[in-house]
Amino acid sequence: MKVKITIDDKIYEVDQETNLLEACLSLEMDLPYFCWHPELGSVAACRQCAIIKYKDDDDEKGKLVMACLEPVKEGMRISLQAPQAHDFRAHNIEALMINHPHDCPVCDEGGECHLQDMTVMTGHNYRRYRFNKRTHTNQYLGPFINHEMNRCIQCYRCTRFYNDYAGGKDFDVFASHDSVYFGRHEPGILENEFSGNLVEVCPTGVFTDKTFKKHFTRKWDLSNGPSICHNCSLGCNIIAGERYGSLRRIRSRYNGDVNGYFICDRGRFGYEYVNSENRICIPLKIENGESSPMPREQAVREISEITSGAKKLIGIGSPKASLESNFLLRQWVGSENFYAGIPANEGKLIRQVIKILKKGTVRTPSLSEVKGYDAVFILGEDVTNTAPMLALYLRQAAKNQPGEVAKDLKIPDWNDAATRVVVQNATGSVYIATFHATKLDEIATQSYYAHPDNIARLAYEVMAEIEGNFKDETKVEAMDNANQPLSSSIAKAMLAAKKPLIVAGTSLYSEAIVQSAAAVANALKEKGKDPGLVYVVPEVNSIGLSMLSEQFLEDAFDKTDSADATIILENDLYQRKDKSSIDAFLKYQKNIISLHYLENTTTHQANYVLPVGTFAEADGTVVSNEGRAQRFYKAHQPDNDIRSSWEWIQEIMMDKWGSASFDEIVSSMVREFPELERVQDAAPSAEFREETQKIPRETHRYSGRTAEDADKNVSEPKPPEDRNSALSYTMEGFTGVPPSAITPFYWTPGWNSVQAINKYQIEVGGELLGGNPGIRLFEPKETTDLDFSDHIPLQFSPKQDEYCGLPLYHIYGSDELSAQSPAVKERVPEAYIALNDDDALKNDIREDDMIEVSVNGEKKRFAVKLHKGISPGILGLPKGLTETAGTEFPFTATIKLISHE
Amino acid sequence: MFSIIRSLWLTFLHMFHKRVTIEYPEEKAPLPPRWRGRIILSRDPDGMERCVGCYLCAAACPVDCIALQATEDENGRRYPEFFRINFSRCIFCGYCEDACPTYAIQLIPDFEMGEYDRQNLVYEKEDLLIAGQGKYHGYNYYREAGVDVGVKGKGEGENEDKPVDVRTLMP
Ligand code: SF4
Ligand code: SF4
Ligand code: SF4
Numbered sequence A: 001m002k003v004k005i006t007i008d009d010k011i012y013e014v015d016q017e018t019n020l021l022e023a024c025l026s027l028e029m030d031l032p033y034f035c036w037h038p039e040l041g042s043v044a045a046c047r048q049c050a051i052i053k054y055k056d057d058d059d060e061k062g063k064l065v066m067a068c069l070e071p072v073k074e075g076m077r078i079s080l081q082a083p084q085a086h087d088f089r090a091h092n093i094e095a096l097m098i099n100h101p102h103d104c105p106v107c108d109e110g111g112e113c114h115l116q117d118m119t120v121m122t123g124h125n126y127r128r129y130r131f132n133k134r135t136h137t138n139q140y141l142g143p144f145i146n147h148e149m150n151r152c153i154q155c156y157r158c159t160r161f162y163n164d165y166a167g168g169k170d171f172d173v174f175a176s177h178d179s180v181y182f183g184r185h186e187p188g189i190l191e192n193e194f195s196g197n198l199v200e201v202c203p204t205g206v207f208t209d210k211t212f213k214k215h216f217t218r219k220w221d222l223s224n225g226p227s228i229c230h231n232c233s234l235g236c237n238i239i240a241g242e243r244y245g246s247l248r249r250i251r252s253r254y255n256g257d258v259n260g261y262f263i264c265d266r267g268r269f270g271y272e273y274v275n276s277e278n279r280i281c282i283p284l285k286i287e288n289g290e291s292s293p294m295p296r297e298q299a300v301r302e303i304s305e306i307t308s309g310a311k312k313l314i315g316i317g318s319p320k321a322s323l324e325s326n327f328l329l330r331q332w333v334g335s336e337n338f339y340a341g342i343p344a345n346e347g348k349l350i351r352q353v354i355k356i357l358k359k360g361t362v363r364t365p366s367l368s369e370v371k372g373y374d375a376v377f378i379l380g381e382d383v384t385n386t387a388p389m390l391a392l393y394l395r396q397a398a399k400n401q402p403g404e405v406a407k408d409l410k411i412p413d414w415n416d417a418a419t420r421v422v423v424q425n426a427t428g429s430v431y432i433a434t435f436h437a438t439k440l441d442e443i444a445t446q447s448y449y450a451h452p453d454n455i456a457r458l459a460y461e462v463m464a465e466i467e468g469n470f471k472d473e474t475k476v477e478a479m480d481n482a483n484q485p486l487s488s489s490i491a492k493a494m495l496a497a498k499k500p501l502i503v504a505g506t507s508l509y510s511e512a513i514v515q516s517a518a519a520v521a522n523a524l525k526e527k528g529k530d531p532g533l534v535y536v537v538p539e540v541n542s543i544g545l546s547m548l549s550e551q552f553l554e555d556a557f558d559k560t561d562s563a564d565a566t567i568i569l570e571n572d573l574y575q576r577k578d579k580s581s582i583d584a585f586l587k588y589q590k591n592i593i594s595l596h597y598l599e600n601t602t603t604h605q606a607n608y609v610l611p612v613g614t615f616a617e618a619d620g621t622v623v624s625n626e627g628r629a630q631r632f633y634k635a636h637q638p639d640n641d642i643r644s645s646w647e648w649i650q651e652i653m654m655d656k657w658g659s660a661s662f663d664e665i666v667s668s669m670v671r672e673f674p675e676l677e678r679v680q681d682a683a684p685s686a687e688f689r690e691e692t693q694k695i696p697r698e699t700h701r702y703s704g705r706t707a708e709d710a711d712k713n714v715s716e717p718k719p720p721e722d723r724n725s726a727l728s729y730t731m732e733g734f735t736g737v738p739p740s741a742i743t744p745f746y747w748t749p750g751w752n753s754v755q756a757i758n759k760y761q762i763e764v765g766g767e768l769l770g771g772n773p774g775i776r777l778f779e780p781k782e783t784t785d786l787d788f789s790d791h792i793p794l795q796f797s798p799k800q801d802e803y804c805g806l807p808l809y810h811i812y813g814s815d816e817l818s819a820q821s822p823a824v825k826e827r828v829p830e831a832y833i834a835l836n837d838d839d840a841l842k843n844d845i846r847e848d849d850m851i852e853v854s855v856n857g858e859k860k861r862f863a864v865k866l867h868k869g870i871s872p873g874i875l876g877l878p879k880g881l882t883e884t885a886g887t888e889f890p891f892t893a894t895i896k897l898i899s900h901e
Numbered sequence B: 001m002f003s004i005i006r007s008l009w010l011t012f013l014h015m016f017h018k019r020v021t022i023e024y025p026e027e028k029a030p031l032p033p034r035w036r037g038r039i040i041l042s043r044d045p046d047g048m049e050r051c052v053g054c055y056l057c058a059a060a061c062p063v064d065c066i067a068l069q070a071t072e073d074e075n076g077r078r079y080p081e082f083f084r085i086n087f088s089r090c091i092f093c094g095y096c097e098d099a100c101p102t103y104a105i106q107l108i109p110d111f112e113m114g115e116y117d118r119q120n121l122v123y124e125k126e127d128l129l130i131a132g133q134g135k136y137h138g139y140n141y142y143r144e145a146g147v148d149v150g151v152k153g154k155g156e157g158e159n160e161d162k163p164v165d166v167r168t169l170m171p
């Protein structure tokens, strides 16, 4: 609700639910602050946001208060400009700066430092304090984060984010008075999956990005692409920054619907593969195992010669490639010859998910909405590792039930200090059913470890409990209510909640889990609840790809005889299926054309390899797990032959697509796939202009334009033109706030740090001006004809000497591309096989023993880990590591002890 | 009429004035030390590169003719991996020197940089870095800063207390 308040003798309308700091910032006023964060709330630790609050209209003197802790009240009168308030703020900064080192020139925060900004804002510009500075030693914090404790101003944001918000356990504040220290109990790797956000949360240079430090560039010198993280299916919004042709860093791009202020460490630090030595930068022709570079024109000519006269082509798409690239490949080879480059079991499951998204009645919340649910039931998904940011927001959801107590005490949401006193570490109803212990278990009311079939059976029991009984009596027999009393307590918790959330996914390749999750959600809906249903899918564009094709890898393998050329798009097939079947397929292909970023086993088998852009050098649209179509843009135009896959295809099919712009390709795609119609609205068209100008990718302070290429040629080249988007590759253009989908960086006068985001939002912490970017393709239906309880699986019981192999996911390692980034690589585990304690005992196997696993006659050796909570009869094998790439799950295996450790 | 004669007379008188023009290049012009000419990169009193790769000079440059890339040695000491000035663009305004927090970049009294080929006006770090401290003596940024990059340990700087022991129970 809006109320009127008087600020410095002017009347303003502000939101009643906020505090005065938020209200002032939403009014675009420059009130300095440090400890308050829109997502973390207020604790009033820094004393920077002081203002004068007057009792009534006659009060002349007023009282100095902290704006961040003062709720908005109808008719109140305050002053920001009153000399006492102004002086207090200036002196406060001066005090905070007493111990601040003389580091700015070598501090990576410099130029985008909130402390610098606030110091300038308050006018403190000369050091008067003549005494010694206190100093701190630093800690090694792992490959991601650099520590420089001297720069700390004791705002406590770091521990509030790391410990309270992200659930970190290995970080804290130590010592007392002016010596407080923020770090670990001893040097070591920061374990939390969200540690990278400290870089943006800390208003100073204490925590900085260690990968960025190695090729440091100031914020003002980067060329930025508004982009989408390609490392999992959630589609977090990111800013990719380039300088001198290499990708320098990833920052979170605020999207109030999706990732909000944060991203995970895989997203932030998993970018370095883009600069890898294995990067393919020029077209290659491979003959008799010899690969030789070739000029672009020649490659295009030779490939068009092969393919234009061809009777039949095969096209293999990719969930890592954009809709546009996949679509153009499909147009090139013909729809009947286009195959989604994923195994059929995965593809069919994703199509199931799409069907449920399309036809179901339950809402699939956007990522950020997840924070608003108050009871959670997770089915089969190890969320922290398969969809990290979802885990972060599930942790917030778990705080909602205990938070009710604070609400009853009339403590506003933003008052973090008070809320935490009330809530302590309590969590609401969170039930997790997985086949092994997961990190989120620490917030779970109860965890249940079982085979996916049994997880689904538990879900169906919960459904039955919710419905009172099975609607369809014939199905009752299938159930034995083996999971009482767990199933009834889950059902009770879901029914007691205001907004229960069901989380499932495709990670265990179980149709039963996908179906049963929808069954529970549906039952809740029919009981008049307002449930949510989230499915996690494997990759960034899994949903988009599976909307374009219902043929999968195996279908391509079945009919290989007569193809003249096989085009493989941004896909290393050896990651997808076992080596023998890929070998067998590729052996019979006459001409293999691979479009990829990095050299890999597939490109080594190809006859032609075309260098294509990763997310940083390509334009396109991807569809996230919620069905949100989001556009990503090049951070820069490489000066070599690297370009988007669809641009290559366009060049090869010159006569047909040569003149088409990006927007025209999207329109043709939409004509063919009406379901994708709204993809057109995901971002402004290439013709869009703001005040007749393009949006520059570079800041207005970009430096070195007349020198960066002067070593090659002293006459500066003309900057490349971007005909595919409303962005330009220069520093000239519109300088205000551009449309949210094409915002390349945050900067407003006086606000050089990320905190400038405040000025890009309608209200601080809320929606971006012009709406949050991305378009949801699916909304829930009123009624549905889907039946989710068709196939209740049989109870799984472990067999003698035969094991069921299931995938274990690792945030660092299970994604093939991010795992090739040096910093992430340091965190990738060695391959291992996980076993249940009893199963190990039975076979006389101990931790670290070497065992041989045979899958369909193929034998592999792994060291054993006794994994907590893994269910009997199940083997867990890490997914996607170099040693395990291509393993298809679930598999049936036998094991043999090779040697004791 | 009168003014023309007066001008002629004044011009004639100049023949007897002391000459200001000099026989350049045989004779060199005396330039004041703060004359803004050719740019150099200086070293600190320890003989190490002063430039810490902070990019401030590049940002200050109105014609954007400075490009560099910062890197670090094994101690974490930051210095420029490359440092390029395109003198064919430089307007010798001295903003880079003003912006430099370490006294590394300095304009010196030398303007004899003429080249037949414009490309030769692109100077790299090898061409810019001199052996001494240039105009400003004695300053060593890494002795003043808080970072430990092999120049001084934490708390060993002049206005610094010994590092805090976080485990002490003393107030
Ligand atoms: S934290 Fe900010 S003010 Fe402090 S040294 Fe770094 S850039 Fe300078
Ligand atoms: S380390 Fe950064 S976030 Fe933490 S208290 Fe210090 S200044 Fe604040
Ligand atoms: S959660 Fe997924 S999409 Fe988001 S930053 Fe992490 S890897 Fe990227």
Ligand code: SF4
Pocket (backbone or CB within 6 Å): A105, B050, B051, B052, B053, B054, B055, B056, B057, B058, B068, B096, B099, B100, B101, B102, B103, B104, B105
């Ligand atoms: S301003 Fe000085 S220290 Fe900074 S990059 Fe330029 S020369 Fe180096």
Ligand code: FES
Pocket (backbone or CB within 6 Å): A021, A032, A033, A034, A035, A036, A043, A044, A045, A046, A047, A048, A049, A050, A066, A067, A068, A069
């Ligand atoms: S922001 Fe209000 S006291 Fe820190």
